Amino acid sequence: MTQAGRQGSPRSGSGRNLPQRNTSGGSAGGGSRGGAAKRSTGFGGDRPHRAPKPREERFVDPDEAGARQGRGATDKPAKPSSRKPSARKPGAKKAPGTPGAPKAKPRTAVPGAAASRAFGSERFGQNLGPLRKPSRRKGPGRDVPQSELHDADGIRLQKVMASAGVASRRVCEEMIAEGRVEVDGQVVTELGVRVDPKTAVIHVDGLRIQLDENLVYMVFNKPKGVVSTMEDPEGRPCISDFLKNTKNKGERLFHVGRLDVATEGLLLLTNDGELANRLTHPSYEVPKTYLVQVRGPFPHGIGAQLKAGVELEDGLASVDSFRLVDSTPGHVLIEVVLHSGKNRIVRRMFDAVGFPVQRLVRVKVGPIGLGDQRQGSIRNLGKQEIGHLLASVGL
Structure with a gap:
């Protein structure tokens, strides 16, 4: 180190470095700042900059550390374990599943x-929640x-x-x-x-x-004005018009359930005939969730009336659940869940209680929901969704 360097870092008698006073005015201060800048960037100075070597941390066994803490730091290290390593166990080198x-x-x-x-x-x-399985009695199983x-x-x-x-x-x-x-x-x-x-x-x-791999499971978010058929003799927009841009165009698919022309929302499309039959069969009671918009205000007691059941021309009909989602001047948004698959059942029930439906959207069938899927789009179900859907009908 140069003489200037030794003078710049005096050492006291106690062995600690003391800061040196600046007695040369502004020029010395500027030089000090310049030297600090050089040292901080790693350039200049009287010796090359060397990055410090990373410290290698020694692995500490938690069991051994706890034992040492209980014995004290002055005790002798613990003896190595007498257990045999896994490689010495019989059959350790054999492939799993072999004798x-x-x-x-x-x-x-x-x-x-x-x-x-x-x-x-x-x-x-x-986030489909627990598996929903139909409450159907099965015969005695055999081990x-x-x-x-x-x-x-x-x-x-x-x-x-x-x-x-x-x-x-x-x-x-x-x-x-x-x-x-x-x-x-x-x-x-x-x-x-x-x-x-x-x-x-x-x-x-x-x-x-x-x-x-030949079975197909898809979700279609049907817009208003689309007919729930694959072909329409009147030339109206139908489901097949939205399949043209998918790899499944031309394939025969079943649409699970129906939505009338004015109703929007979720339609399941599949070529799995057994699944389609079970989803539409009333004995499996697959729940369907709708968002219903009606005129407001909506008086108290109507929801309880819908849950208790209203008389229609084809019998008594009821909803499984009723929830008020939102209310604005002149409009009320309601969520209802029901498992009936009768034609126009939601519209007829609200007509019966004196509140005709202004807008109707089906947002969920069984465990499958629309989420943020845009209208007119079709997507393939994930394998978890397929598993939940099959379990909901006992497959």
């Missing part, structure tokens, strides 16, 4: 982690040995699940070991089970995995 291989231990997943749920990385279907579920010519169960997009193969293996997977109604916990994807019915956490 003699150790069983996979269930891993406790972090609550809410996307990897611990079936199809957890999908955009749609994250089937897992050996009978095994198909020697089939594909490993975890590979079928991973190919269907459930999760990675490692996570699928953990799901199987934790007893979260069913094949043909039977819980499977063995990793070596092989299944036929064409015939096996697989559920993960109650969600049905649809393995048939």
Whole structure:
């Protein structure tokens, strides 16, 4: 270090650095600022700038640290564990699912982690709530040995699940070991089970995995003035007009339920005939949610009357729930939920209580909702949504 450098950093007798007074006026102050700028940018000065090396933090075992804290810092270090490493266990090098291989231990997943749920990385279907299953009585079940579920010519169960997009193969293996997977109604916990994807019915956490890639499930947000048919002899806008820009154009699809020309909202489109039949069958009681706009003010007691039931020309009709959403001068917005699929049922019920419908939008069918989907658009259902929809009708 130069003489100027030694003078710039005097050391007291106690060994601490003391700041040096500026006795040379403004020029010295300017020089000091310039030197500080050079040092801060890493350029100039009498020695090259060297970035400090990052400190390597030593790994501390929590158990060992807790033991040391209890013993005190002066005690001797703890003896190494006498447990054998996992590599020395019998069958440790064998593939999972083979005879003699150790069983996979269930891993406790972090609550809410996307990897611990079936199809957890999908955009749609994250907040569909618990599975809704129809309250239908089933016959006595029969416990089937897992050996009978095994198909020697089939594909490993975890590979079928991973190919269907459930999760990675490692996570699928953990799901199987934790007893979260069913094949043909039977819980499977063995990793070596092989299944036929064409015939096996697989559920993960109650969600049905649809393995048939030819089946299509879509949501259409129908605008006002569109007819709920694939073709209209009068030339009015219909559903097929909105399918022209999709890859499913020309394919025969069923529209689940109907909406009259003036009603807007959700229509399900699919080529799964069994699902379409169950969704429209009254015994499964699939709920449908509507937003109803009527003139205001809306007197008290009408909602209770709609829940108790009003007499129509084809019998008594009622809503499952009634909720006032918004009220503005001259208009009232109401949400009603009902499972009846009768023609124009919502409009007829509100006509019966003296409040004709001004605007009607269906926003939900079973677990599937429109969300922020724009009018006239069609989107494919996510696999979580398909699983919830199939579970709602017992598939």
